[in-house]
Amino acid sequence: xxxxxxxxxxxxxxxxxxxxxxxxxxxxxxxxxxxxxxxxxxxxxxxxxxxxxxxxxxxxxxxxxxxxxxxxxxxxxxxxxxxxxxxxxxxxxxxxxxxxxxxxxxxxxxxxxxxxxxxxxxxxxxxxxxxxxxxxxxxxxxxxxxxxxxxxxxxxxxxxxxxxxxxxxxxxxxxxxxxxxxxxxxxxxxxxxxxxxxxxxxxxxxxxxxxxxxxxxxxxxxxxxxxxxxxxxxxxxxxxxxxxxxxxxxxxxxxxxxxxxxxxxxxxxxxxxxxxxxxxxxxxxxxxxxxxxxxxxxxxxxxxxxxxxxxxxxxxxxxxxxxxxxxxxxxxxxxxxxxxxxxxxxxxxxxxxxxxxxxxxxxxxxxxxxxxxxxxxxxxxxxxxxxxxxx
Amino acid sequence: xxxxxxxxxxxxxxxxxxxxxxxxxxxxxxxxxxxxxxxxxxxxxxxxxxxxxxxxxxxxxxxxxxxxxxxxxxxxxxxxxxxxxxxxxxxxxxxxxxxxxxxxxxxxxxxxxxxxxxxxxxxxxxxxxxxxxxxxxxxxxxxxxxxxxxxxxxxxxxxxxxxxxxxxxxxxxxxxxxxxxxxxxxxxxxxxxxxxxxxxxxxxxxxxxxxxxxxxxxxxxxxxxxxxxxxxxxxxxxxxxxxxxxxxxxxxxxxxxxxxxxxxxxxxxxxxxxxxxxxxxxxxxxxxxxxxxxxxxxxxxxxxxxxxxxxxxxxxxxxxxxxxxxxxxxxxxxxxxxxxxxxxxxxxxxxxxxxxxxxxxxxxxxxxxxxxxxxxxxxxxxxxxxxxxxxxxxxxxxxxxxxxxxxxxxxxxxxxxxxxxxxxxxxxxxxxxxxxxxxxxxxxxxxxxxxxxxxxxxxxxxxx
Numbered sequence: 001x002x003x004x005x006x007x008x009x010x011x012x013x014x015x016x017x018x019x020x021x022x023x024x025x026x027x028x029x030x031x032x033x034x035x036x037x038x039x040x041x042x043x044x045x046x047x048x049x050x051x052x053x054x055x056x057x058x059x060x061x062x063x064x065x066x067x068x069x070x071x072x073x074x075x076x077x078x079x080x081x082x083x084x085x086x087x088x089x090x091x092x093x094x095x096x097x098x099x100x101x102x103x104x105x106x107x108x109x110x111x112x113x114x115x116x117x118x119x120x121x122x123x124x125x126x127x128x129x130x131x132x133x134x135x136x137x138x139x140x141x142x143x144x145x146x147x148x149x150x151x152x153x154x155x156x157x158x159x160x161x162x163x164x165x166x167x168x169x170x171x172x173x174x175x176x177x178x179x180x181x182x183x184x185x186x187x188x189x190x191x192x193x194x195x196x197x198x199x200x201x202x203x204x205x206x207x208x209x210x211x212x213x214x215x216x217x218x219x220x221x222x223x224x225x226x227x228x229x230x231x232x233x234x235x236x237x238x239x240x241x242x243x244x245x246x247x248x249x250x251x252x253x254x255x256x257x258x259x260x261x262x263x264x265x266x267x268x269x270x271x272x273x274x275x276x277x278x279x280x281x282x283x284x285x286x287x288x289x290x291x292x293x294x295x296x297x298x299x300x301x302x303x304x305x306x307x308x309x310x311x312x313x314x315x316x317x318x319x320x321x322x323x324x325x326x327x328x329x330x331x332x333x334x335x336x337x338x339x340x341x342x343x344x345x346x347x348x349x350x351x352x353x354x355x356x357x358x359x360x361x362x363x364x365x366x367x368x369x370x371x372x373x374x375x376x377x378x379x380x381x382x383x384x385x386x387x388x389x390x391x
Numbered sequence: 392x393x394x395x396x397x398x399x400x401x402x403x404x405x406x407x408x409x410x411x412x413x414x415x416x417x418x419x420x421x422x423x424x425x426x427x428x429x430x431x432x433x434x435x436x437x438x439x440x441x442x443x444x445x446x447x448x449x450x451x452x453x454x455x456x457x458x459x460x461x462x463x464x465x466x467x468x469x470x471x472x473x474x475x476x477x478x479x480x481x482x483x484x485x486x487x488x489x490x491x492x493x494x495x496x497x498x499x500x501x502x503x504x505x506x507x508x509x510x511x512x513x514x515x516x517x518x519x520x521x522x523x524x525x526x527x528x529x530x531x532x533x534x535x536x537x538x539x540x541x542x543x544x545x546x547x548x549x550x551x552x553x554x555x556x557x558x559x560x561x562x563x564x565x566x567x568x569x570x571x572x573x574x575x576x577x578x579x580x581x582x583x584x585x586x587x588x589x590x591x592x593x594x595x596x597x598x599x600x601x602x603x604x605x606x607x608x609x610x611x612x613x614x615x616x617x618x619x620x621x622x623x624x625x626x627x628x629x630x631x632x633x634x635x636x637x638x639x640x641x642x643x644x645x646x647x648x649x650x651x652x653x654x655x656x657x658x659x660x661x662x663x664x665x666x667x668x669x670x671x672x673x674x675x676x677x678x679x680x681x682x683x684x685x686x687x688x689x690x691x692x693x694x695x696x697x698x699x700x701x702x703x704x705x706x707x708x709x710x711x712x713x714x715x716x717x718x719x720x721x722x723x724x725x726x727x728x729x730x731x732x733x734x735x736x737x738x739x740x741x742x743x744x745x746x747x748x749x750x751x752x753x754x755x756x757x758x759x760x761x762x763x764x765x766x767x768x769x770x771x772x773x774x775x776x777x778x779x780x781x782x783x784x785x786x787x788x789x790x791x792x793x794x795x796x797x798x799x800x801x802x803x804x805x806x807x808x809x810x811x812x813x814x815x816x817x818x819x820x821x822x823x824x825x826x827x828x829x830x831x832x833x834x835x836x837x838x839x840x841x842x843x844x845x846x847x848x849x850x851x852x853x854x855x
Contacts, residue, residue, distance in 0.1 A: 215764065219773065240843075243770065250769050251503070251624045258510040258629075265517045302539070302556040317527050324531060325538030329548055329559050 008232055012242065015224045016217075023212045024184045028088070028131060028175045041173040042079060042087060049075035049146060063167040065149065073165070074106065076146035081110055084142050088133040089180065093169035094123045097149070098267060101165075104148040105130070110141035117148060121190045129183050131175055134209065145172075188214045189256055214253055222246045278318050284384055285322030288350055291379060291386060292326065307331035307343070309351040309359055309368060319352065331368070343373055347389040360385045394589035395512055398576070399429065399596060401456075404463025406431030407470060413663060420608055426601025427667060429594065430648065432463070433572065434674040440541060440571040441677075449540040452578025460579075500616055504599070504623045512592045514633045519585055525636025528562040530584070533573035535560065537582055541574060564743075568677035569638050588635035595632045598644040599623065605651035606837060609658070609790065610844040618840045622833055627767035627825060638678045639826045645675040646685050647833035653693055654793055680744070684804060685830060692797045700789075739812075747812040754809055754818035761824050771832070778839050781846045791845055794838040801831050 045063055049056065054073030057064045065073045090105060097103070104117045116137045121128040132138045149165060175183070187208055210216055225242045288306060306328035310316035316330045331349060343349075349366060351359045359368055366375045366387060375387035406428030436459065443450040471478065521530055535558055536543055543558060551559035573587050580586040599619050607615035622628060631640040649671035656664045672689065675682045698706055717723065722735025730742030740746040762772040782791060805827065809818040817823035 210764075213764075215766065215770075219770070222770075222773075243774075247621075247624065247770050248503075250766075254624075254626050254629075254766070254769075255506060255510070258514075262510055262513050262517075265514055302558060314523075317523075321526050321531055321534075324534045327556070327558055329551060 004232065004234070008228065008234055008238070011228055012221075012225045012245075015228070016221045019217050019221050019224075020184065021181075023217055024181060025177060027134070027184055027209070027212045028177055028180055029133075041171050042082070044077045044079065044145065044170040044172065045167065047077045047079060049077050051075045054149075057164050061168075063170075064164045065167060066164050067149065071101075072148070072150045074146065074148040074150075076106065076108070076144045077170075078144055079142075081141050081143050084132070084138045084140060087172035087174065089129055089131050089173055089175040089183075090120065091127050091129045091169060091171045091173065092120055092123045092147070092167075093125075093127045094149075095125050095166040095168060096163055097123065097125075097165050100264060100267070101149055101151055104150065105132075106146050106148045107138075107142050108144040109137075110143040121186060127169065129175075129180060129186070131180075131183060133175065184212055187212070188253055214250065218246045218250055278322075280383075281315060281318045282322050284350075284352065285319055287379065288323060288348065288386060289326060292348065301325065302327045304344070304346045304348060305329070306348040306350060309349055310353055312353070315352060319350065343389050345389055349373075349375060349387045349389065351385040351387070352383060358383065358385060361387055364390070392512060392516075394516065394580070394586050395593045395596070398590050398593035400467060401460050401463045402432030402436070402593070403429045403597065404432070404466040405435055405459055406433075408462060408466040409435065411466070411470065413666065420604045422600045423604025423608065426597045426599070426604055427648065427652075427671075429597030430601070430645065430674060431667075431670055433568075433594075434670050434677075436575050437568050437571050437674070437677050440575060441567065444541055444567075447542050449542045452537075452541070452575055454578070456575060456578035497616065500620050504620060507623045507629060508592070508596065511595070511629055511632050515588055515592050515635055516585060518588075518634065520634075521584060521588065521636035522634055526584075528560065529565070529567075529570045529638070530573060530636065532560050532562065532567065533570040533577065533587075534582060536570065536574050537577050541571075565680060566677050566682075568674070569641070591632045591635035591640070594641065594644065598648070601648050602644075602651075602833065602837075605648065605655065606840060608655060609651065610840060614840040614844045618836050621771070621836050621839070625767075625769055625771060625832065627829060628832070630767075631829065637826065639829050641678045642675060642682050642685070643830050643833050645671050645678070646682070646689070646830060647837060649675060650689060650794070650797065650834055651837065653689065654790070657696060657793070658790075681827075681830075685801075688797060688800045688804065692793060692800065695796065696793055700792075747814075749807075749811045751811060752815035754815050757818045757824065758809075761818075762828070765825075767825055768832075771835070774839055778842050782842050785842065785846045785849055787845065787849065791838070791841050794834060794841060798831065798835060798838060 045061075049063065052074040053070075054068045054075070055066050056075075057066055063075075065075070067073045084107075092103060094103060103120045103123060105120055106115050106117050108115050118130075118132075118135055118137075120130045147167070147170065222243060226239060229238045229242065292301070292304070292306075304327070306323060306326050308316040308319050308328060308330045310319070310330070320328050320330065351366075353359070359366070360380070361375050361377055364374055364376065366373050374390040376390055377385055377387050379386040403425055407425065409431050410424060410428045439455065440450065520526075532545065535545065539558065545560040545563040546554060546557050547563045548559050548561065551557060572590060576587050576590060599622070602622065603615045603619045606618050628640065628643075631637055649668050652664065652668040652671060656668060672686050676686055695703060695706060717734070718736055722733070722738075724731060724733040724735070724740075726732070727742065731740065732742065733740035733746075735749075737749050738746070739749065762768060782788070782795065785791065788795070808814050808827075809824065814823075
């Protein structure tokens, strides 16, 4: 390999390292924290937490947390009031945490009782550092601070855990360019399953400023390398190799995330004992089917309609899907003023609402959208009411 | 993995029988043959089911599946036996390959592709869900037919409220390609959505084979392999296969294969070569209503390229003149059996497609975010300036002009749609804009490799 080529390769590697370092420098630095290099760390584990959800069980030198029946734990530490600018990073180490649970930092400012939350990088049984200085609400005087461990809410999974989660470290400290050099790379690799809920929604990736996104760094690096190739008058094949390396680098990040997603999917979905993601709706649909004595004569089941009365579009659509092959659709669209006229005796109305604003019949009359119909309630629960239309 | 392998056998075998019987594959390219056979098999299955709906004959899907499986397996066994010497020679060639840098790079690329396929298949067969649009609409259609029979008519919701003992679906009027495929497979697997989703990775593997085979004929092995590597490593493509349910990836694959076969037809005119293209275009419109637009653009580009190249620029000038006159006279409108058609500068109305008021809305920022700043496309769209530069630097544009014209027309269409109509709202919702771009992404990848191949060939010729 000629000296010119080796020189070029070294320039390419060096230019990437310099770009990454510049981005990391800007990402870590904040105007006040740099000057206050002698500040101590704040180790929250040494303090006694106050549990809002979940509870603590004993564990030496760590905080052992048991989630409540809804799969949540939240606790706050009453530390002496401090200025947020004193600490620019938080390091958390949590063991036994399944990756379908997320960890959020919760803090309450001294001048405002509303808690503020920020999702942290996922601690996979090792130290996970999240930078705080870039957060718009991490300022002013902080009165209380703690953690909230909750299921990945957008994925609808909240299976309770039998075992305790061990919080080994919650440390507030100053970010340092040398010791936190890899923090940006960790952001690139951090597994965020909820970003794949909207598979191409770039606005969900707000934790990184544009200059720190891998795509920006790669494109900038690409431009620099191509310019150097031109200056060094290298063979035009390098104009293919350099973009290819850039492409493959981004692909490696994608594959790394795929590996983590695959691990998570296996943990959560591949186990036959775990619930279906919308198990509640699925069970409710089955309840309606069994009430109607669903049998193999599907043509008979077409005669009576099942109409869903629910303000949440997703929930009613999933109910309709789970109820197949029953003849069902939704009832509460304002446009269909003649919907009442099409209801026949024997039709079923399923009213469902998880926010407890449930439409129930009163004295055998169901009122909705300004219309009313005579019904008989045949089953009910906290979140639902199943009615048969009388006339 | 068994599900995907079996899907490949069932559809490929069926299509291979048709392919072999009609002696359509003149190129003798086995990747093209087997890859396209899968899609021919898809076409046959959907057509059979469509026919049974037309004739109101409630065909039992388990019987149909078993018959087709038998036919497919028999076909593949016969083909393997007939070509046993060729297969044996290929293995011998593979064993005798030396450890050269080229072979090492080829092996690494293949490893990368296999790694992507591994995660796609693993995830696809682990997830119990499909996207909203899928379970809310076409999968629900398939599920209704699974329980009530394929001849069960579906009506739209507003009519359903007034009707008696009729079933409804949110896309009752839509093409039935995907629901009928799911229904066909449910004849074997029962209603298990995860197993039924296995058709997506199977389709993608067949597509990669056909994509490689077609591009190899139109350029060479290196560029064909590069194109397969590029398409496999686009995150958005991976996600659309993994999270099965959207028909957009089917449209994307069928469109580019139909196009490539059309281009091959121009290089080697033959009726049988044209048949594959026609089958693929027909299958394309069986999946999405929007596919008619691409089919129309493909037809337009094909007709333009039938015109002698010396006269073609006059045709373009004529088209521009027509557009100017159309604008000056305030547009046109006429009646058809399907309804009134209106083409005016402020309104487009097409029966069954909808009515679109035209007024300019600047959605450039959303497009830049979607194509250049999000993770979906890797660096694909950053290649556009260099590709255009090399395109204009290449003197012999014969092989490049057809994809270039197609992409130009699709860009014009997307501009009108997302800048001039209410669909500009969907440009801000990346889900819609990215999905439409997905339809033409494989064709753009083909265009990239064709441009680089022709430019490189020109450089070599000039050096000589």
